[in-house]
Amino acid sequence: MHTVVCQCCMNKIFNHSSESMKEIPDKSVSLMVTSPPYNIDIQYGHNWEGGRQIRSKGVKYTDNLEESVYRTMLANVIEEIKRVLKDDGQVWFNIKNRYDKGVITPPFWILDYFSDMYLKNIIIWNFDWGGSTNKRFCSRYEYVFFFTKQKDNYTFNLDDVKIPALNYRPDRYKSQLKNPTDVWRISMVSGNSLERTEHPAQYPEELVERIIKVGSNPGDLILDPFMGSGTTAVVAKRLGREFVGYELEKDYIKIAIERLKNEETNLF
Ligand SMILES: C[S@@+](CC[C@H](N)C(=O)[O-])C[C@H]1O[C@@H](n2cnc3c(N)ncnc32)[C@H](O)[C@@H]1O
Numbered sequence: 060m061h062t063v064v065c066q067c068c069m070n071k072i073f074n075h076s077s078e079s080m081k082e083i084p085d086k087s088v089s090l091m092v093t094s095p096p097y098n099i100d101i102q103y104g105h106n107w108e109g110g111r112q113i114r115s116k117g118v119k120y121t122d123n124l125e126e127s128v129y130r131t132m133l134a135n136v137i138e139e140i141k142r143v144l145k146d147d148g149q150v151w152f153n154i155k156n157r158y159d160k161g162v163i164t165p166p167f168w169i170l171d172y173f174s175d176m177y178l179k180n181i182i183i184w185n186f187d188w189g190g191s192t193n194k195r196f197c198s199r200y201e202y203v204f205f206f207t208k209q210k211d212n213y214t215f216n217l218d219d220v221k222i223p224a225l226n227y228r229p230d231r232y233k234s235q236l237k238n239p240t241d242v243w244r245i246s247m248v249s250g251n252s253l254e255r256t257e258h259p260a261q262y263p264e265e266l267v268e269r270i271i272k273v274g275s276n277p278g279d280l281i282l283d284p285f286m287g288s289g290t291t292a293v294v295a296k297r298l299g300r301e302f303v304g305y306e307l308e309k310d311y312i313k314i315a316i317e318r319l320k321n322e323e324t325n326l327f
Contacts, residue, residue, distance in 0.1 A: 069280065069301045072292065072312050077284030077305035078135035083143040088303070089214070089279035091140050092270050092291055094153040094262050096122050098129045130168075136284050137172045143282065147212045150176065151270045153184070153262060155201035161194060166202065176206040184266060186247040203243075203270070214279075219272045243269065256314045258288035267294040275300055289315025293322050 068082040099122060124132070140150060150173065154166040170178065182203035191197055207213040221236035248254055248261045255261065267290055271281060277299035283291035286304035288311055295302040296319060306312050 068303045070292075070296075070303070072286050072289065072304045072306055072315055074306065074309055074312055076132075076136075076307060077139065078132060080139040080143055080282075080284065080305065083282070083303060085142055086145045086148075087280055088140075088143045088148055088282040089145055090149050090151070090271065090275040091144060091282040091284070092151040092153075092267055093283045093285045094260065094287075095133060095136070095285050096129075096260075097155060097157065098122060098124055098126070099157055133169070134172055140282070140284065141176070141208075144208055146208055147214070148208050149179075149213050149274050150204075150206040151274065152204045152206070153201060153266075154204070156198065158198075161192075169204065173204070173206045176208055177210050178204065178206055180205040180241050183242045185242055185244045187244075188247060188249065203266070205274075214274055214276060216273050216276070220269050239269070245269075254290075256288040256318065258311055258314060261288050262290055264290055264294050267291055268298070271295055271298050271300060286315060287311050289318045293318050296322055 068084075068087075071082070073082055144150070152169065152173075154169060156166065157164045180203075182205060183200050184203055185200045187199065189197060189199060217238055220239055221234075222239050224232060224235055224237040227235045243266070245263055245265045246252075248263050254264055271291075271294055275281060278301065280301045280303060281291060281295040283302070283304040286292065286306040289304075292302040292304060292315055304315075306315070
């Protein structure tokens with residue numbers, strides 16, 4: 060099914076805070092997927108070289124806001140997300156635990172911001188590399204919270220995201236494919252991965268691909284209010300959806316535009 064969406068904001072990344080999404084009309088977005096800044100002092104000004112992070116000259120987004128400022132910013136963005144979301148729309152919010160001197164603060168406080176929506180899944184995104192620790196087990200997962208605006212009326216294309224069944228036996232199973240569960244094993248974007256850009260907090264295309272495929276249809280408008288290097292935009296276009304996004308840092312928008320150009324070259 061091809062739905063018609065607003066033309067004025069389609070396939071654009073706006074260079075200002077998503078606390079105001081004035082370019083997007085009410086109830087025009089089908090699916091929102093994002094990873095917000097985590098406020099864990101990520102060095103957004105740094106570049107990658109040969110798979111290693113090196114310091115760059117540019118001063119970028121400061122990922123160590125005072126906690127109340129950080130939460131107010133997220134609350135403002137989430138209010139805007141709800142305004143622009145269609146009645147049958149959905150939200151996929153990727154966030155992780157924070158560690159302060161080895162003590163965990165889980166991100167469940169974010170659920171309060173979505174208390175007027177329906178929490179459908181807490182996805183555990185599991186990956187296989189990261190920092191090492193010696194006084195607790197290494198963390199190898201992040202959350203993706205999945206919310207819908209309406210309880211039962213929302214897109215969920217389960218057939219489009221089936222995965223190979225590990226224990227397939229032709230005498231027992233009708234199909235070699237099975238439904239994914241709420242634990243998703245998907246590699247992080249490593250330093251030498253082909254999709255790696257200079258953005259220090261990129262999420263993998265495969266993660267976004269499963270979300271967009273299951274939760275939207277071709278022609279739908281996909282929103283990412285923290286667009287970073289443009290992963291959401293790239294995957295949305297590849298899957299025949301439209302996108303709109305926001306990003307504070309011009310350099311990251313340049314990276315996103317470059318990725319989108321490469322995508323077009325590969326598509327046509
Ligand atoms: C975790 S990163 C997103 C990375 C993205 N998912 C990707 O794959 O590249 C968060 C991004 O949000 C941007 N950002 C932070 N606050 C913002 C705001 N209020 N409005 C728009 N962008 C913001 C940061 O500059 C950063 O690039």
